[in-house]
Amino acid sequence: MKTTDTPPAGPAEEVPSVGRTTGAPTPPAKASEGTVLNVFSHGVLILWAFMVVLPLLWAVMTSFKTDRDIFSSPWALPDSLHFENWSRAWTEANMSDYFLNTVIVVGCSLVGTMLLGSMAAYVLARFDFPGNRFIYFLFIGGMSFPIILALVPLFYVMQNLALLNTLPGLILVYIGYSLPFTVFFMTAFFRTLPTSVAEAAFVDGASHTRTFFQVMLPMAKPGLISISIFNFLGQWNQYMLPTVLNTEPDRKVLTQGLVQLAVSQGYKGDWSGLFAGLVMAMLPVLAAYVVFQRQVVQGLTAGALK
Numbered sequence: 661m662k663t664t665d666t667p668p669a670g671p672a673e674e675v676p677s678v679g680r681t682t683g684a685p686t687p688p689a690k691a692s693e694g695t696v697l698n699v700f701s702h703g704v705l706i707l708w709a710f711m712v713v714l715p716l717l718w719a720v721m722t723s724f725k726t727d728r729d730i731f732s733s734p735w736a737l738p739d740s741l742h743f744e745n746w747s748r749a750w751t752e753a754n755m756s757d758y759f760l761n762t763v764i765v766v767g768c769s770l771v772g773t774m775l776l777g778s779m780a781a782y783v784l785a786r787f788d789f790p791g792n793r794f795i796y797f798l799f800i801g802g803m804s805f806p807i808i809l810a811l812v813p814l815f816y817v818m819q820n821l822a823l824l825n826t827l828p829g830l831i832l833v834y835i836g837y838s839l840p841f842t843v844f845f846m847t848a849f850f851r852t853l854p855t856s857v858a859e860a861a862f863v864d865g866a867s868h869t870r871t872f873f874q875v876m877l878p879m880a881k882p883g884l885i886s887i888s889i890f891n892f893l894g895q896w897n898q899y900m901l902p903t904v905l906n907t908e909p910d911r912k913v914l915t916q917g918l919v920q921l922a923v924s925q926g927y928k929g930d931w932s933g934l935f936a937g938l939v940m941a942m943l944p945v946l947a948a949y950v951v952f953q954r955q956v957v958q959g960l961t962a963g964a965l966k
Contacts, residue, residue, distance in 0.1 A: 719942070723935040730931050742932065749921070749937040757910065758917030759940065765827055765913060766895045769834035773891055774884060776835065777842030782872055784843070785850035786858070796847065802840030811904050818905055825908045833901055838891045845890075849883035850876070885955040892948055914941045 722730055723745055725738045749755050784796050814833065815824070823829025853876065861871045877884070899915040906912065912920070921937045 745932040745936040749933040762914040769831045772835045773838040781846030799843040
C-alpha cells in the first residue's frame, strides 16, 4: 500500500524564504543619507576651493594694476596689463638676486635631503641591527623638536664653523631641518615595497649599492616625488632660519626679500610692485604642485594600496 503525506494539488502556498525577495522596495534611508553626505562634502570642498583660489587670483590681478587702481577699484579688473610692475620688482627691488639665491639653496638642499634621507630610510626599513629602532626614534624625535629652540645654539655652531651668512651653511641647515620627516616618510614607504625583487638582485650578484640605486630607488619613485614636493614647499617658504643665519644683503633668499620689499616699498606706496614680487615668489610653488599633483596623491596612498 502506497501512502503519501503530500497534500493534494491546489493553489500553491507562498512559503516564506530567507534568501528570496518579495519585490518590496528597499528602504531608501542609506541612499538618502549618502546623497546628503555627498552634497555636504562637495559643498565644503567648493567653499574651501573658493577661499583658496580667490586670494590667489586677486593677488595676480592686483600685480597688473597701478597703485591708484588698487585703492580706487580693488575688485575690478585692470584696465590694462602693467608689466612694468613686474620689471620694477625684478630689477629695482633685487628680486632677481633673491630668486637666484633661493633656487641655489633649495635646489642643493633638496638633492642632499632626498639622497641622504632615502639612504637612511632604506637601511632602517630593510636591515636589522642593534640600535635600529633607537636611531629611528631619534629621527621621530627630531620632527617634534621645535626649531625655535635650536636657533641660538645653531647660530653659534654655524659661527664657529665659519658657515654663518653663507649659502653652503644655509644649505646644510636646510638638509638637517628636512631630514627627520624625510626619513620617517621614506622608511614607511620602503617597508611596503616587495623584498623579492631585492633578493633576486642579490642572487644575480648585485651589491647593496647597486640594488639600492638601480632597483629599490626606482620602485620608490612615487614616495620620492611626494616627499620632494613637501620638502620643496617647506624650504622655499622657510623664513625663520635664513633670517637668523643669513643676514648678508647680497645672500638673502626670497622670503627675506619679500619682507624687505614690503618694508621699503611700503613707505613709498609702491603696492603694485609689492604684489608683483609676491606673485613671483608664489608661482614656482604653484607650478610644482600643478605639475606633480598626481604623483603626490599616488605617493600618499601607495602604502594603503600595496
